[in-house]
Amino acid sequence: MTVEANNSALSLEPGGVSSFRPALEWLARRAEPVVIGLAAILTGLALFSVFILAIGKSPVALFQIIYAGGFGSWFSLQNSLSRAAPLLLTALCVALPARLGLVIIGGEGALVLGGVAAAAIATPLTGILPPYPALVGMALAAMLGGGIWIGAVGFLRHYRGVNETISSLLLSYIAIALMNQLVEGPLRDPASLNKPSTFPLPADYRIGAIPGMDVHWGLIIAVVACVLSYVLIEATRFGFAARMAGGNVRAAQIQGLPVGRLIVGFTAIAGSFAGLAGMLEVAAVQGSANASLAAGYGYTGILVAFLARHNPLAIIPIAVLLGGLEASGGLIQRRMGLPDATVVALQGTLFIVILFCETFYGRFKVFNPDLWPDIRKGNRT
Amino acid sequence: MMINRFSMNRRQFLQASAAGLATVAVPGLTGSTAFAQEALTVGFIYVGPKDDYGYNQAHAEGAAVIKAMPGITVVEEENVPETVDVQKTMESMINLDGASLIFPTSFGYFDPHMLAMAAKYPDTQFRHCGGLWQESKHPANTGSYFGFIHQGQYLNGIAAGHASKSKKIGFVGAKPIPQVLQNVNAFLLGARSVDPAITCQVIFTGEWSLAIKEAEATNALVDQGVDVITCHVDSPKVVVETAAGRGAFVCGYHANQSPLAPEKYLTGAEWAWGNVYADFIKTAQAGEKLGNFVRGGLKDGFVKMSPLGPGVPEEGRKAFEAAHAEAMTGKLSVFKGPLKDNKGNAVIPADKAYAEDAIDLESMAYLVEGVVGSTS
Numbered sequence: 001m002t003v004e005a006n007n008s009a010l011s012l013e014p015g016g017v018s019s020f021r022p023a024l025e026w027l028a029r030r031a032e033p034v035v036i037g038l039a040a041i042l043t044g045l046a047l048f049s050v051f052i053l054a055i056g057k058s059p060v061a062l063f064q065i066i067y068a069g070g071f072g073s074w075f076s077l078q079n080s081l082s083r084a085a086p087l088l089l090t091a092l093c094v095a096l097p098a099r100l101g102l103v104i105i106g107g108e109g110a111l112v113l114g115g116v117a118a119a120a121i122a123t124p125l126t127g128i129l130p131p132y133p134a135l136v137g138m139a140l141a142a143m144l145g146g147g148i149w150i151g152a153v154g155f156l157r158h159y160r161g162v163n164e165t166i167s168s169l170l171l172s173y174i175a176i177a178l179m180n181q182l183v184e185g186p187l188r189d190p191a192s193l194n195k196p197s198t199f200p201l202p203a204d205y206r207i208g209a210i211p212g213m214d215v216h217w218g219l220i221i222a223v224v225a226c227v228l229s230y231v232l233i234e235a236t237r238f239g240f241a242a243r244m245a246g247g248n249v250r251a252a253q254i255q256g257l258p259v260g261r262l263i264v265g266f267t268a269i270a271g272s273f274a275g276l277a278g279m280l281e282v283a284a285v286q287g288s289a290n291a292s293l294a295a296g297y298g299y300t301g302i303l304v305a306f307l308a309r310h311n312p313l314a315i316i317p318i319a320v321l322l323g324g325l326e327a328s329g330g331l332i333q334r335r336m337g338l339p340d341a342t343v344v345a346l347q348g349t350l351f352i353v354i355l356f357c358e359t360f361y362g363r364f365k366v367f368n369p370d371l372w373p374d375i376r377k378g379n380r381t
Numbered sequence: 382m383m384i385n386r387f388s389m390n391r392r393q394f395l396q397a398s399a400a401g402l403a404t405v406a407v408p409g410l411t412g413s414t415a416f417a418q419e420a421l422t423v424g425f426i427y428v429g430p431k432d433d434y435g436y437n438q439a440h441a442e443g444a445a446v447i448k449a450m451p452g453i454t455v456v457e458e459e460n461v462p463e464t465v466d467v468q469k470t471m472e473s474m475i476n477l478d479g480a481s482l483i484f485p486t487s488f489g490y491f492d493p494h495m496l497a498m499a500a501k502y503p504d505t506q507f508r509h510c511g512g513l514w515q516e517s518k519h520p521a522n523t524g525s526y527f528g529f530i531h532q533g534q535y536l537n538g539i540a541a542g543h544a545s546k547s548k549k550i551g552f553v554g555a556k557p558i559p560q561v562l563q564n565v566n567a568f569l570l571g572a573r574s575v576d577p578a579i580t581c582q583v584i585f586t587g588e589w590s591l592a593i594k595e596a597e598a599t600n601a602l603v604d605q606g607v608d609v610i611t612c613h614v615d616s617p618k619v620v621v622e623t624a625a626g627r628g629a630f631v632c633g634y635h636a637n638q639s640p641l642a643p644e645k646y647l648t649g650a651e652w653a654w655g656n657v658y659a660d661f662i663k664t665a666q667a668g669e670k671l672g673n674f675v676r677g678g679l680k681d682g683f684v685k686m687s688p689l690g691p692g693v694p695e696e697g698r699k700a701f702e703a704a705h706a707e708a709m710t711g712k713l714s715v716f717k718g719p720l721k722d723n724k725g726n727a728v729i730p731a732d733k734a735y736a737e738d739a740i741d742l743e744s745m746a747y748l749v750e751g752v753v754g755s756t757s
Contacts, residue, residue, distance in 0.1 A: 075472070079472070184757075194511070194558045196556070281464070295462040295466075327473075330470050
């Protein structure tokens, strides 16, 4: 799916018109995803406008509300960022395995299990440890839980040939059922009568807001996770090996790369990020683990990862964009009287158009300096 | 159109800000009698779709009642999950729409979401559906309202007891929590008031809204010979249509589902939130303090029954009307001794009869004798 930038630039003679050429080539290669991505988003918005016109509403008013509700003020921007925080981590759960050629859609299950693991270990930890170490312990438990869950998907894929897409989806149903069983059974706070939950986290063990903002620290943690993932993929041997295995698994095996360990390792890291998202939901938002953890963040994360073309840095703006769309969804309902499904339809339209536009990568000569005419030889094909 | 939108938004925003500054938009805190003249913006938040033939529709119908009242602007948002999303929705209603009274209607919105927003916006009033508010623990600008709908399920049981030929009735429940267990037990006890040989099979789906499992559970009940089915899930639509499609009678829940199965619908236990919301609004407009802990049953107009369908035989009609009349006095006791659970333990002694509002009922953790099923 990913088209790697080909860095074997032409060897150019110094001097002459071609002295600008390296800069132009650099620009052209990096412009491709931006131009195609923007064109896809604009096409998607145009198509969606037709739909809005067809139901007798003004697309201009709609887009203005989306802007006002998602980004137009400090309040709206914080609203979008709050919603984006869990999406960053669940998108990583999709993007990292995708670099190995795996399509994993079960991040929801890893998130839910991470939340339950964090809440389960919180009960003993909060009794013996001060807040920071206890929170670190909760985060580790959550990452372990999520990591084992999605790591198992990678294991089944490599060693037993089980389709990772199906197994991750089915395992996420199992995870949600397991969460319900634990929260309604052994982990239940008896005081939670009509909404079974684990024991609430004491107030001083909760993760608070970033100073000056209304967004919890989970956003910063998630952004750091995205940056670390980018470094892992782009700047480490482990990441290089994974990309190679993702490009051609047989070639990687012939080269002697440990493909099995790469797959299990990457899926486990991916799952641990989704598990961490669950821990943040418990420690920063819910205060306990309960059925509200299964709120669909794992599924929206799939959308974010695909829109970001599985690039961990691109996940950051895309998650904020989708957070903004969801933040404005309420305003669309309240101001225009449109159903909640409007935003879902918009997301779906954008998703399809962007996936369609993936097929244009590498098709335009202007973005591929290798195909540019060689001016020095007067070759103007 | 776009210019209109914008100027309207800004005007609303300015109005609300001005009202906020003058602290007249705060019912109950200022005691201002001039409040009746002020516009009041009320926010409603639903966890599912507004037209689900169930829990959310019942609230949306209530919102529609107050929408028609003078001086009231209603803002609504559906499909809001019980996460940071609902906190942001409340804030958005307060900051962008100028809402001064908010009804977050889903049970899971209360803790921590509504409590967090109530602390942040002490000048806004919050009233939550579910009966969780406690004076010692929760802020004064919050409160709860709820109804004794188990009495409606008892009346459903009477209609079911008269309509059933197989003497087996069924219940599709979401989770084995006190509110659902009360309804299962009341449904069976209503049916047993007609014929003590009747049994009720209960199946829990584990989720509030999970159409596939609800359909499977309904089919499984019919396969076992059950011929009247009711439910307690967020949207009874799937259960009602599946049961009627298999030829079983149905009793409704939350809202009126008779349009989905006019021939097979016996009656239903419905919320009458329009009355409750209208009372809150009248209190607010009169400048009086809103109630913090409001509960009621059939007598108080919190709960109502759907009109009886063609499947209820004549003697069933009479028995239903008699019990309904008793419930309307507020003196009907559904849970009274001697009563055993379905494991043989005595749960209510012979001399005990719980009133409809008895607080002990709210922690019910058993299924009564005659219910086939388990709480775990």
